[in-house]
Amino acid sequence: MKKLMIAASCALAMMTSGIQAEERDLRIAFDVPYAPFEYKDDNGELTGFEVELAEAMCEEMKANCEFVIQSWDGMIPGLLARKFDMVMSSMSITEERAKRVLFSEPYYNTPGGWFGPDDFNADVTDKSAMKGKTVGVQRGTTMDTYVTEELGNVVTVKRYTTADDMVLDLEGQRLDAAFVDYPVGEQTILSKDGFKEVGEAVKLGEGMGVAMRKRDKDLAEEVNDALRTLKEDGTYDTIMKKYFEYDIKV
Amino acid sequence: MMPPDFIAAWLNKNEIFTAMTIMEYWDGAVTTVQLVFLCLVIGLVFAVPLAILRTVKNPFISGPVWIYTYLFRGTPLLIQLYIIYYGVAQIPGIQETFWWAIFREPFYPALLAFTLNTCAYTTEIIRGAIVSTPHGEIEAAKAYGMSWFLRMRRIVLPSAARRAVQAYSNEVIFMLHSSAIASVVTIVDLTGAARNIYSRFYAPFDAFIFVALCYMVLTFTMVFAFRKLENHLLRHQRPVGS
Numbered sequence: 348m349k350k351l352m353i354a355a356s357c358a359l360a361m362m363t364s365g366i367q368a369e370e371r372d373l374r375i376a377f378d379v380p381y382a383p384f385e386y387k388d389d390n391g392e393l394t395g396f397e398v399e400l401a402e403a404m405c406e407e408m409k410a411n412c413e414f415v416i417q418s419w420d421g422m423i424p425g426l427l428a429r430k431f432d433m434v435m436s437s438m439s440i441t442e443e444r445a446k447r448v449l450f451s452e453p454y455y456n457t458p459g460g461w462f463g464p465d466d467f468n469a470d471v472t473d474k475s476a477m478k479g480k481t482v483g484v485q486r487g488t489t490m491d492t493y494v495t496e497e498l499g500n501v502v503t504v505k506r507y508t509t510a511d512d513m514v515l516d517l518e519g520q521r522l523d524a525a526f527v528d529y530p531v532g533e534q535t536i537l538s539k540d541g542f543k544e545v546g547e548a549v550k551l552g553e554g555m556g557v558a559m560r561k562r563d564k565d566l567a568e569e570v571n572d573a574l575r576t577l578k579e580d581g582t583y584d585t586i587m588k589k590y591f592e593y594d595i596k597v
Numbered sequence: 598m599m600p601p602d603f604i605a606a607w608l609n610k611n612e613i614f615t616a617m618t619i620m621e622y623w624d625g626a627v628t629t630v631q632l633v634f635l636c637l638v639i640g641l642v643f644a645v646p647l648a649i650l651r652t653v654k655n656p657f658i659s660g661p662v663w664i665y666t667y668l669f670r671g672t673p674l675l676i677q678l679y680i681i682y683y684g685v686a687q688i689p690g691i692q693e694t695f696w697w698a699i700f701r702e703p704f705y706p707a708l709l710a711f712t713l714n715t716c717a718y719t720t721e722i723i724r725g726a727i728v729s730t731p732h733g734e735i736e737a738a739k740a741y742g743m744s745w746f747l748r749m750r751r752i753v754l755p756s757a758a759r760r761a762v763q764a765y766s767n768e769v770i771f772m773l774h775s776s777a778i779a780s781v782v783t784i785v786d787l788t789g790a791a792r793n794i795y796s797r798f799y800a801p802f803d804a805f806i807f808v809a810l811c812y813m814v815l816t817f818t819m820v821f822a823f824r825k826l827e828n829h830l831l832r833h834q835r836p837v838g839s
Contacts (some may be wrong), residue, residue, distance in 0.1 A: 423799050424801055443797065443798060443799060444799060445797075447799050486793065486796045487795075487796025487797065488794065491796075505783040506783065506793060507783065508781065508792075512683075512781075515683050516683075516686070516687070516783075518686075518687075519683070519686025519687065519692075519703075520686070520692045520697075521686060521701055521703075
């Protein structure tokens, strides 16, 4: 009888711990506003493509998720300092970042777009035509790396912390063109009079991945499984169509 | 002594402090020193006459100077820089005037903001030193029949300079540290270089601790220079025989 009691309590303990493992807490960090990926709606609620995808992913993983707002500069340090467990804030997978964090498989990829005033008429792929021009990028983005590598020795590259500051300088004619994440440029630059797309959009890198700490290999596997299921069962497409008219699926 | 090839080996081994990034820091340091030096010199040149005007009894003369120093000491330098850099670009038609050649580049708006700011603080420092001139000295100068101008030149300003130099050395150091905000308007100063390197390698400690050391070297160089200047100016206050 005693043995049975012990066995039963052990089984119970294993079951409860099993349940706890399934309902564990996860904190996911976003940098807002970065519409339409993550922003606050009119009621102050956090929403957007990545937020909804994160919600669906958490449901799939049966995890209890808490959303944390963190500015971009502190993303990787905050992740490593365990302020949160995942970053799902349009972080593109790069070699340098992969040295410090563990990435999931990419879950979306948008191209970089060239934007400028209506009278801009140089070919952005032609080095001699771009000579002496001033191009704005967001510091540390894949767009920054692309412009620095491709055109760094002919154009002046100006690096901005926020896209808003860059758009202000483009309007103020301090910049000849901006090379920025396509959806961001579409919303902030093309929506204004006197601006147009000035060059072919460029697909950069592998795309965006969920960033986690290097040691959380099991978590990364779960995230990959969840994302794969969402992409296959149509949930991903439903969310994507709410925010985009074009395909950003990878 | 550390052999030079040891340093070269260390530089080759680590990813962040390569010859290229060290050059970026160096260019940043040159920009920082240029910006701070120019704004301090111009600020000081304007602060001396403004401080004298600020001590004049007529409120129509001292009032505007008071308003200027009040405004620029009462608002953050970052806001002043934003207004001058982004605000000016929003003035309709500014791009067609000759001013645009100056305001297009980030250096001159930043220099203007820093100069206006440091000039306001320096004006108040010098004014404080002027009004604390002992009455006896001024009365004695008057008794000698010195004119207002001669009194200023021979009595008030030289002794005010001695009293102001310590407070001014603090202002110089504060200005060097404040200049770090120049990087928000795309100037690649020391901080701008550190931010670029940080965002490239995602190594906040390496990038920022190195730049903090650079600022410390600059600060202590200036502290040392001011100590020498104070020793020279205040040598009459030293105890006899030291």
